[in-house]
Amino acid sequence: MNGIQKLKTAYPWIQTPVIVGAPMRLISLADLAVQISRAGGIGFIGGGTEPDLEEHLIRAKSLLADSPLPSRSNTLPIGVGFINWGAPLSSSIPIIKKYRPAAAWFFAPRSIASLIEWTMDTRAASPETEIWVQVGSVSEALSVVRDVQPNVLVVQGSDAGGHGLAQGAGVISLVPEVSDAVAALVAKEGKNAPIIIAAGGIVEGRGVAAALVLGASGVVMGTRFLASKEAKIAKGYQDEVVRAKDGGQTTVRTKVYDNLRGTTGWADTYNGRGIINKSYTDAVAGLNEDENKKLYNEEVSKGDAGWGVDGRLTTYAGTGVGLVTDVMSAAEIVTEVRERTRHVLERLNGQ
Ligand SMILES: Cc1cc2nc3c(=O)[nH]c(=O)nc-3n(C[C@H](O)[C@H](O)[C@H](O)COP(=O)(O)O)c2cc1C
Incomplete structure (x- = not known):
């Protein structure tokens, strides 16, 4: 199975190209995450380091209750993101167990040992919840794949908004180098190959098409969703x-x-x-x-x-x-970006 087939199996409501809403702390809450998933993307709640994660999950569950999306093993068809250096492990795991989000996204752990602990505890609490880890370098990618075998590796380039590695490369070199290095590691050590998703500077169809060409199976957008009607933003x-x-x-x-x-x-x-x-x-x-x-x-x-x-x-x-020019609903953003990506890819196919 290639990355896109794996994504379609794990997240049966999605449409391709796969567009993911970044778990932006305090900004990507239930309304934004649910609308992104409803439009065929994968929405994430930015749990960040906050203790009030449960209230966002309660709201997401109620927003999804009327017309549920098809999900694998009845998981909640959204993800939840944690900023691991500050998020409380002991109170987060029972919430993952109770609400069973389709994905848990980890970022910036204090150490690889802490990331291993989060991953093991999440898998034990909710085996159907897939593990996503956002990384910003080849070495970080290799260490994460070796030690926690995530289902999805989000490869974050230096154009990204918000936090990331101070020293880094843009997705145009980072994504192919990570893909090659991870493929070599997987072949050598017999690990499971993660799905690779690109993040950083992607806000519209041409960027998404480029990321797919680089070897990503989908993209994460944060900045673009700051200009969505559902974002909790001043x-x-x-x-x-x-x-x-x-x-x-x-x-x-x-x-x-x-x-x-x-x-x-x-x-x-x-x-x-x-x-x-x-x-x-x-x-x-x-x-x-x-x-x-x-x-x-x-x-x-x-x-x-x-x-x-x-x-x-x-x-x-x-x-x-600079490419974000209007405030639109999350559904309009997902649909427009998807359509424009398809046009770009069709144009390239016709050359
Ligand atoms: C306002 C803002 C807040 C963010 N907060 C988080 C966060 O809480 N956790 C996280 O893993 N990433 C966070 N990110 C980074 C995103 O996960 C992602 O890497 C980034 O948005 C991708 O680049 P883009 O903004 O150019 O789309 C944030 C990004 C922005 C713009």
């Missing part, structure tokens, strides 16, 4: 995602935003990509961190006006922002 933030153009110039990978917000549990090897604003330009110009934090906290009280080039509030987004 208007000021969403307006910025639609406004920003030329993402290579107007976004940056930095730790400044985490430092100002106090989300400082990330390992040194990680930072986050966001739209450049005053918090960043002042930090680069030498403003002392305490003063910058004070200004940040004052900006929070401005609400939507706190976002923008002259604003200070954190606006995590990837380099693909």
Whole structure:
């Protein structure tokens, strides 16, 4: 079975090309995840490091109750994402056991030993829940495949919005190198081959087609869904995602935003990509961190006006922002991206 056939077996409601909604902490909640799955993609709730995951699963279950989607072994036809360095293992596992999401997504564990523990406990609690692990380098991919044998490896390139490895490559070189290295490992050590999905900078049909050509069986989009009606996002933030153009110039990978917000549990090897604003330009110009934090906290009280080039509030987004031009429903996004990908692939076939 190839990757796409495996995905269709594990997630029988999906349509191809496979479009996955990233589990963005605080932003991708039940409404967004369910609508993405309903449109034939795979929606993820961003459980992140939050203790209130259960309420999102209760809502997802109720949204799915009226007209259920076909799922394997009656699992909940969405996934749940964890930021493992901060998520509470002991309270998360009973929730996975109770709600049986179709997939559990792991990211940024403290150590490979911790990732092994999460994986084993999840598999014991809900054997039908597939394990997805997001990685950002060839070495990380090899270590994860060797030690936890995930069902899906999400290969995150450096264009991605939000957190990822501070040092990295774009998907155009990362995905084929990871695919080759993983294929060689699987052949040598007799491991199960994971399905490879690409993430980072993919926001529309041409990017999806490119990712498929690179060897991915589907794509993850985060930034594109920031401009969805179902995203739980402030208007000021969403307006910025639609406004920003030329993402290579107007976004940056930095730790400044985490430092100002106090989300400082990330390992040194990680930072986050966001739209450049005053918090960043002042930090680069030498403003002392305490003063910058004070200004940040004052900006929070401005609400939507706190976002923008002259604003200070954190606006995590990837380099693909320039291609995001409208706010649409999640279903429209999934359908449009899928259709446009098909057109690109048909055009290439006709050449
Ligand atoms: C606002 C935002 C929040 C994110 N939060 C998470 C998260 O909580 N957990 C996670 O695994 N990835 C998170 N990511 C990263 C995504 O999983 C994914 O790698 C990324 O969105 C892909 O790149 P793109 O934004 O260019 O589509 C986040 C991304 C964004 C833009």
